[in-house]
Amino acid sequence: MEDVQRDVERWDGWFEDFFALLAGLWCRVEPRLTARAYIKALLGPVERKNTWQIAAYLGHTAPDKVKDLLRKTTWSWSQLRDRVREFTVEYLGDPEAVLVLDETAFLKKGDKSVGVAPQYAGITGQTENCQVAVFLAYITPYGRALIDFALYLGRLWAGQAARCGEAGVPRERAGKVLTKPELGRIMVERARCARVPFAWVAADSVYGQDRKLRACLQRHGKGYVMTVPCDETVTAGPVGPMRVDKLVQRLPLVFERRSCGQGAKGERFYDWALAEASWPSPAGEVRRGWCHLLLVRRSISDPTDIAYFAVHARTGTTLATLVKIAGLRWGVEDCFETAKSDCGLDQYEVRKWEPWHRHIALAIAAFAFLSVSATRTARLTRPREDTQPPTDPEPAIAWPPLTPPPILNP
Structure with a gap:
């Protein structure tokens, strides 16, 4: 029992250090505390990590505060995304890192959720009514995390002013279709401009066939x-x-x-x-x-x-x-699996643009904390791995296991 209590105290201490990097994104105390509790709940033993069950886990009698965090409170999900990227690079950064582009689907019912449409879903291998988002994963010998994301809006959405307006899509995104490779190029370029250390980009043929993406990497001296x-x-x-x-x-x-x-x-x-x-x-x-x-x-x-x-x-x-x-491209699949199962990436019940992006940003923050914490734990017991290309035969990278923390104090 004493060991369990020490684990809880250690994880709580790490979490407070982590959230201190994010806290300035919320000017008022109440939403700041709600955001802190939301991320903890995403890491906690909540069966379904939607606003109602998160509120119940936090001891709230109603989900109003949690809903307000996603829908009404003034704060920037893009700034949170950037802080998560900075945190990831600080602890997992490596000059030989691999950026991986891939998309994942979120199955939905109805036609009101932003971006939802009949489209191919890799998680089932067939056409589904779903949302699709492109993610950028950061893969190093020390761990992996999701550092960027973009919701794909197909032809049933882009250019449909009334539908996009109802879902709160910004005007600059509602005007035209941005393909998945175009979204990928934007994210890779954003990482490069933010001085994220990386040497390679890996991706499947959705992105590999994009000659503009290949040309961009070639011009900037990046491998792919x-x-x-x-x-x-x-x-x-x-x-x-x-x-x-x-x-x-x-x-x-x-x-x-x-x-x-x-x-x-x-x-x-x-x-x-x-x-x-x-x-x-x-x-x-x-x-x-x-x-x-x-x-x-x-x-x-x-x-x-x-x-x-x-x-x-x-x-x-x-x-x-x-x-x-x-x-290493398959590392992004591990990211999706863990972020969905342990951090509630796909367990939202919001429909509009801003709440969707806020939940996803909070979920990748929870996942980054989980990944970095696993790495910090592993480094207590073994030295940092060599980053240079190993001699033949090539050993597989053994990442620290991403296990949920002991129950954090809400």
Whole structure:
């Protein structure tokens, strides 16, 4: 019992240090205390982390204060997002960090929630009535966190002035459709301008096929390992330009069996091959000391299951390093799973633009605290991992387990 009490006191102390970085976002004492309690409730043993159950957990007889925090109180969710990013970088920052772009869906009923529409939901693998948001994850050997996000507004919303007005969508977002790659570019550029240390960007083909994103990273000297569709055009020496799947059939590739990291069922082994290539880019020729490459991943159980990666890397970057970067993309899935299950990322019951963004910002704040706290605990018992590319064979990164804290004092 004494050990449990010490854990509670330690986590409470860490939380107060963490919230001190955020407290200035709320000018008045009452909403500041409500925000503090809200984040604690997101980390607590609340069955369904909506306004009613959060209020009950906090001992309120009605959810008015919690609802006001999301709907009425004056404060900036974008400033909270930026503070979360700064906190994440302070404790998890690494010059070799990987930024990962990916989206997740929030299943909904009805048509009033901002951004909701019949659209593909990766969590079910089919078209659902849902909201979709693009997130930017920050992945390092010390941990991972979500540092930015943007709600996707498809054609059923963008340009629909009356509908957007009812949902409180700002005029600058209601006027046109911003594609998921465009939202991704905005977030990566925001991280770069904020001097977030990172060396790589990883993403699936939704973002990898965006030549403007690839060009932006190329111009600023950032590496990328991003999946591209099979019909993406590429050139390899005298071969091409042609579809990447057709080009791979003509190249004398040598495959190596390697793990790209831990999965739910253990190490994820694939056959991998690497070739020099030239990817079309508005940025033009690559700068000296850098190169374009084609990374190919082939399933062991089904050799016809092949994935193609566009790569921009420093000359001499090894296959082992690129396989590791490709595998780190799955870290964002761990972020989504934990942020939803332990921090209430998807458990909101709000419909309009501002309340939605406020809840998501508070949830990624809770997740950042959870991730950094796990790292701080791990560092008490083992030294900081080497950030340099390890020698072959490539070991998988073993992140600290993200377990909910002992029950924090509300």
